[in-house]
Amino acid sequence: MALSPLKLTTCLWFDGQAEEAANYYVSIFPNSKITHVQRYTEAGREHHGREPGSVLVVEFELDGHRFVGLNGGPHFTFSEAVSFQIDCADQAEVDYYWDKLGAGRDPAKQQCGWLGDKFGLSWQVVPKAFKEMLAKGDGAAAGRVTEAMMKMRKMDIAELEKALKGE
Template identity: 60%
Template sequence: MSPNKITTCLWFDSQAEEAAKNYVSVFPNSEITNISHYTSVGQEHHKKEPGSVMIVSFTLNGHPFVALNGGPLYFHTAATSFMIHCADQAEVDHYWNKLGEGGDEQKQACGWLADKWGVSWQIIPDQFMEYMKDKDGEKVKRVLAAMMNMTKMDIEGLKKAYEGEE
């Protein structure tokens, strides 16, 4: 039995391999582990050409994923997102820039973005999560107010809000 019992499956029309290659280029400790192809079996249902990519198995920083080319039946929404915890502003900038490339800028706010396939990501500095745990409600309110006015999270701006400098 697999030590990790949960694998995230992402549904794509036909871009599974392109998306998986992009994602593994962004995250450390990541790789494509297998690519499966459609056969003629079930073609009356899946309507995919035999030999075309069906499933791409990959890991992102050790977390297992599969990307399925299932056709245009389902689309990604912000109702499901992936939170990336970042140690510093350089990490925030890296993930924001790489995952946001080609994405819908109208869907960027408060540290959230949708990539060019519509997958939603939350790029969250560890400092923000620490500030949210503070027992001082006024500090938390200031940090939340600052965050609500940010597109990409800015650690220095969050810190200033937390310390009451803004």
């Protein structure tokens, strides 16, 4: 049986920051909203150890993509093995997401359009033009574009276009 797109939800495990993170992401992405907040109750407190009334899960949407932020505790953390790719229409959009999601982070730790946000979640901020350059079918040009991208922290479309042209 095939899943409908509305039945696939990404669950993100936080150590008490799910509501803060959801509010942060909703403030950055257009057409986004918090759809539900569920709180811990006294039931199961001997297992979860959380204060009744504190946030258990926050359901939210980022431009139509559904997420659940779960305050599950310190047992699991994010790694770069999972990231979210943002396909950006132009350099202004690349700059916007890079600046917003990377705010307060060490830029020396970012490379090739990848960055980690203040919650430890990894993002790939990628211009659509980059993918188009690689798909043109010219292996030598694609190699130059890839080589240029490997030297970048935030992707720069103008520099990628120069590499495409061999400049």
